[in-house]
Amino acid sequence: MSDYRPQQGAGRPLDWVNTTFLVVTPLVAFLGTAWYxxxxxxxxxxxxxFVVMSSLTSLCITGGYHRYYSHKTYECSKPVQLFYLIFGAAAVENSVINWASDHRYHHRYVDQDADPYNILKGGLYAHMGWILFKDTRDQVRRFENIPDLQKDPLVMWQHRWYLWLVVVVTFALPTYIGLVQGRPVGGLLWGGFLRVVFVHHTTFFINSLAHLFGSKPYSLKDTARDSWVLAPLTFGEGYHNFHHKFQFDYRNGHRWWHFDVAKWFINVLKWTGQADRLKRTPEALILKARLEVQKELIAARVAASSASGRLWARLQPRLDAGSQRVVDAHQAWLAARAEYRHRAHDWAADARRQWQGKLAMHRADYEAALIRWRMTMRAMNRLPRPAA
Ligand SMILES: [Zn+2]
Ligand SMILES: [Zn+2]
Structure with missing residues (x-):
């Protein structure tokens, strides 16, 4: 990709189609449904x-538009792609071509002018303000960042028929479902309008709230934050600090207990032969990122203290040695575990037992190094916090 930075012109005029849609749909959704x-x-x-249409469209935005098309974190079969394109269009968040292009610029230029939903322009702007104004970017050069998608005939088919898909899947389908009970208007309101508004704003939360509130365990370089509150609302997109640091991972919540429906769905696709080549960040890299963040936070506290130069000269080697101990112990445990998993079935029972003992020892080493590191961190946290 060239170094083209798609800047928006100053004082952009309102985009009346987008603005009308984003203003009228909540009015119909709330007032219309309440009246009905x-x-x-x-x-x-x-x-x-409402529940099924919300789930399908949200899943297609998260698992499809985002993790498959924008980041290519795994491969999947044509029927799955078609499912993503049809129900993703029904979220009314534009075609994959537009969505993925904007999103790739968001990652490449996060918190800068060329980030289409730059949080530094304000929470409301990042949430939906950016959609209300006309797109003044060069409409040919803008798509330079999605040559792979422009070569995909299914994606181009969706782009061409996007408006028809919106009409049919967003509005006609839920109306038809309502017709089963002789209540087409009820179907249109619950499965159409109310659902569109719900999925819109929960998706938009990732561009606004996930860049404003939450923790930064993996990187301090940008505004992206992890929020377990947002994860269930967006089928798993709340772990946004992890996602910005490791954007090619098919998971956003990398721990097994992290609520990430899209990750579980992609795993089910893999087990059923519909997805393949799931990209995962090596555990060692994730651990290193966390330790680096913790060291950076301590460095900031030290820099703010009165004896910063001398103190840091004394502390830095201790912190480096402590974090290296954790990394080495973790590496040794992972290597032993990988070897055990790879070869255990060839071994006799007593060899296996011996290895299990060795594995337990490596794990205990790692846990001891981690406990020491946490104690060091606790001691360091007594240093005064730097002024915001
Ligand atoms: Zn982001
Ligand atoms: Zn992303």
């Missing part, structure tokens, strides 16, 4: 229409 429920009540099918 007041006069006609609500049925289980309408609630199911």
């Amino acid at each position: 429920v007041w006069h006609h009540g609500v049925t289980w099918l309408e609630v199911a229409n």
Whole structure:
């Protein structure tokens, strides 16, 4: 990719189509649905229409638009791609071509002018303000960052038929489902309008709230943050600090207990032969990133203290040695575990037992190094915090 930075012109005029859609849909969704429920009540099918349509479209944005098309974190079969394109379009967040191009610029130029939803222009701007104004970028050069997607006939098909897909899947399909109970308007409101607004704003939260609130365990270089609150709302996209640091990982929540529906869905696709080549960040790299962040935070505290020069000269070698001990012990444990998993089935029972003892020893070494590191960190945290 060339070094083209797609800057937006100053004082952009309003984009009336986008603005009208983003203003009218919440009005219809909230006032229309409230009016309908007041006069006609609500049925289980309408609630199911909302839940199922929200889940399908949110999953297609998260697992499809984001992790498959924008970042290529895994490969998947044509039927899965078609599913992503059809129900992703129904989220009404533009075609993959536009969405992925914007998103790749967001990662490449995060917190800079060429970031389409730059959080430094304000929370509301990053949330939806950026969509309300006309796109003044060079519309040919802008797409230089998605040559792979422009060569994909299915993606280009979606781009061409995007508006029709919106009409049919976003509005006609839920209306038709409502018709089963003779309540087409109920179907349109719950599965169409209310659902579109819900998926819109939960997706937008990742561009706004996930760059404003939460922790930064893996990188301090940009504004992206991890938020376990946002994860369930977005099918797993809340671990945004991890995602910005390791954007080619198919997971956003890398721990097994991290709530990440898209990660679980992609795993199911792999088990059923529909996905392959899932990219995972090596555990050692994740650990190193965390230790680096912790050292950087201590360095900032030391720099703010009165005796910063002398103190840092004394502390730095101790911190480097402590973190290196954790990395080495972790590496030794992972290597032993990998060898055990690879060869254990060829071994006799007593050889296996012997290795299990060795593995337990490596794990204990790693845990001891980690405990020492945590104690050091606790001691360091007594240093005064730097002024914000
Ligand atoms: Zn981001
Ligand atoms: Zn991303």
